[in-house]
Structures are given as structure tokens and as C-alpha cells.
Amino acid sequence: MQYNSILAVIFGTAVLGSFIQSVSGFGYAIVLMSILPVFLSIQTASVLEVVTSSVMVCAIALRYWKNIRWRLIVLPMIANAVFGYIGICIQSAVPDVMLRKILGICLIMLSFWMMKTRQAAKAENWVMSGLAAGTLSGIMGGLMSIGGPPMVLYCLSVTDSKEEYAATLQMYFFLSSIYLLLTHIFMGHLTSQVWMYCIAAVLGLGIGTVVGLKVFRKIRQDAFRKVVCIFMVLAGVYMLSPL
Numbered sequence: 001m002q003y004n005s006i007l008a009v010i011f012g013t014a015v016l017g018s019f020i021q022s023v024s025g026f027g028y029a030i031v032l033m034s035i036l037p038v039f040l041s042i043q044t045a046s047v048l049e050v051v052t053s054s055v056m057v058c059a060i061a062l063r064y065w066k067n068i069r070w071r072l073i074v075l076p077m078i079a080n081a082v083f084g085y086i087g088i089c090i091q092s093a094v095p096d097v098m099l100r101k102i103l104g105i106c107l108i109m110l111s112f113w114m115m116k117t118r119q120a121a122k123a124e125n126w127v128m129s130g131l132a133a134g135t136l137s138g139i140m141g142g143l144m145s146i147g148g149p150p151m152v153l154y155c156l157s158v159t160d161s162k163e164e165y166a167a168t169l170q171m172y173f174f175l176s177s178i179y180l181l182l183t184h185i186f187m188g189h190l191t192s193q194v195w196m197y198c199i200a201a202v203l204g205l206g207i208g209t210v211v212g213l214k215v216f217r218k219i220r221q222d223a224f225r226k227v228v229c230i231f232m233v234l235a236g237v238y239m240l241s242p243l
Contacts, residue, residue, distance in 0.1 A: 006039055006040070006197075007196075007197070007200040008200075009035070009036075009039055010036065010048070010197050010200045010201050010204070011200045011201065011203060011204040012204065013031060013032055013035045013036060013201075013204070014032070014052060014200070014201040014202070014203075014204030014205040014208060015204040015205070015207050015208040016031055016208065017029070017030075017031035017032050017205070017208065018056050018204065018205035018206075018207075018208030018209045018212060019208035019209070019211055019212040020208075020212070021056060021057075021060075021208075021209070021212065022060065022208065022209050022211075022212025022213045023212050023215075027148075028049070028053050028056060028205070029049050029053060029141075029145050029146045029147070029148055030107070030110065030146055030148070032045060032048070032049045032145070032201075033045060033046070033049060033103060033107075033144055033145055033146050034107055034235035034236075035235065036048065036049075037100060037103060038238070040197075041096050042091070042096050042099040042100060042103065042144070043091060043092070043096075043099075043189060044193075044194060044197070045145070046091065046144060046145040047184050047189050047190060047194055048194060048197050048198060048201060049145040050145055050177050050180045050181050050184060051181055051190070051194070051198045051201075052198055052201040052202055052205055053145075053173065053177050053205075054174055054177035054178055054181060055202055055205065056205045056209055057170045057171075057173040057174045057177065058170075058174045059209060060166065060170040060209070060213075061167060061170040061171040061173075061174050063213075064163050064166050064167035064170070065167065066167075067161070067163040067164045067166070067167035067168070068164075068167040068168055068171050069158075069159060069164055069167075069168045070171075072126065072130065072155070072158050072159070072168055073130075073168060073171060073172045073175070074130075075127060075130040075131050075134060076130045076131070076133050076134030076137065076151065076154065076172060077134060077172065077175055077176065077179075078131075078134065079130075079131050079132075079133075079134030079135045079137075079138055080134045080135075080137055080138035080141065080147070080176050080179065081138070081179055082135075082138065083134075083135050083138030083139045083142065084137075084138035084139070084141050084142040084147070084176065084179060084180055084183070085138075085142060085183055086138070086139065086142060087138060087139045087140070087141060087142020087143035087144075088142040088143070088180070088183050088184065088187065089142075090142070090143055091142065091143050091144075092187065099143075099144070100240075101240060102143070102144065103144050103146075103236075104235075104236040104237070104238070104240035105236065105240070106140070106144060106146060106236075107146075107233070107235055107236030108233055108236035108237070108240075110146070110149055111229040111230075111233045111236065112229075126157075126158045129154055129157065129158065130154060130158075132150075132154075133150040133151050133153065133154035134150075134151075136150040137150045137151045137176065138176075141176060141180060142180060142183075145180075147176065148173065151169060151172055151173075152169065155168050155169040155172070
């Protein structure tokens with residue numbers, strides 16, 4: 001595929017992913033990691049997602065700044081810092097073909113999780129829940145940049161309002177994205193080509209975020225969730241098929 005065509009795909013994917021994230025609180029990484037690995041390597045797509053998502057989630061977190069429950073994200077971030085680094089190290093050592101298979105399986109599993117999950121039960125022990133969620137989120141985020149689902153369940157179970165949920169979750173995403181970004185920089189994964197890809201993605205996510213924040217109240221969440229799940233299954237099956 002030609003360079004300009006790749007930039008167009010990145011731009012369009014960022015619009016779609018940021019729109020979904022603005023509506024549901026997560027999904028940007030899932031959309032990017034469902035589409036971009038078809039055209040880019042897993043590592044390039046992962047780095048691109050980390051760089052650009054930090055911009056988007058920071059904007060959303062600032063919108064709900066007063067509702068952030070800081071105490072609830074300390075332990076998850078500690079666990080994320082340890083296991084996120086491990087995930088990135090595994091990503092660098094595992095062949096791209098194997099990573100595609102792992103990503104395909106994860107996308108299919110996450111789609112079924114999303115279809116069955118409607119409301120999380122309140123966590124009785126937020127300390128253990130936070131450590132467990134941060135550990136899973138770190139591994140999945142470092143390996144494939146899709147560390148959101150464990151933290152979605154955790155935040156749903158420990159917050160008392162949708163504003164607290166959105167603010168706390170997006171601030172966690174921002175902090176974890178910055179940590180993963182610094183790790184990728186330290187390991188030399190950000191090339192000049194990746195930065196050019198990031199510019200196209202940032203332009204796209206700006207549009208998707210603005211539109212998503214304006215229309216999210218008008219969208220039927222159940223129907224929207226089903227469309228996303230079906231898309232994830234198809235992407236996962238494609239990743240598992242022979243290239």
C-alpha cells in the first residue's frame with residue numbers, strides 16, 4: 001500500500017476509534033489494534049496507539065477533572081508500571097506472526113466479554129481488585145496496547161457515578177499511556193516514520209473526539225456495543241487467518 005493511502009487509513013481509523021472512546025469511555029485502542037496491524041507491524045501500530053491515545057484521554061480527563069478519584073488509580077498504576085514493561089519486552093521478542101495470532105484471540109475474547117457484560121458488580125475489596133486490574137491491564141497494554149477492559153470493569157465497580165467513572169478511567173489511561181510512551185522511547189521504538197503516522201492519527205482523533213462528545217447521549221448504547229463487538233470478531237478472525 002502506498003504511503004499516502006496508509007496515512008488515510010490511519011486518519012480514518014483514528015476518527016472511528018476516538019468517536020467510540022468518547023461515546024463509551026474506551027475502545028480507541030481496540031479499534032486501532034483491530035485495523036492498523038493489517039497494514040503495519042504490531043509494534044508500529046502499538047506505539048502509534050500509545051502516542052496518540054495519550055492526547056485524547058488527557059482531553060477527556062480534563063473535562064471531568066473534579067470527578068477523578070485519585071486514590072483508586074494509585075495501586076493499578078503501580079501494577080501497570082511493572083507488568084506493562086514486561087509486556088513491551090515480550091512484544092519486542094515475539095515474532096510479528098505470533099503477535100497477530102495472540103491479538104486475534106484477544107479481540108475475539110474481548111468481544112464476547114463486552115457482549116455479556118452490562119454492569120459490573122461492586123467490588124468488596126478495591127485494593128485487590130485494583131492490583132489485579134492493573135496487572136492485567138499492564139500486560140495487555142504493553143503487549144498489544146489494549147489494556148482497557150480490565151480497568152473498565154474495575155472503575156465500574158468502585159465509582160459511584162458516570163462522571164467519576166469517566167474521569168477516573170481516562171486519567172488512568174492517560175498516566176499508563178505516558179508510562180508506556182516513555183518506555184517505547186527508551187527502547188528506541190519511535191522512528192521518524194512513526195511520528196508522521198502520529199500526526200495523521202492526532203488529526204483524526206481530534207475530529208472523532210469532538211463529534212463523539214456531542215452525540216453520545218443520542219446513541220443507543222446496546223446497539224452501538226453490538227456493532228463494535230461484531231467488528232472485533234471479524235477483525236480477530238482475520239488476524240487468525242493465514243496472511
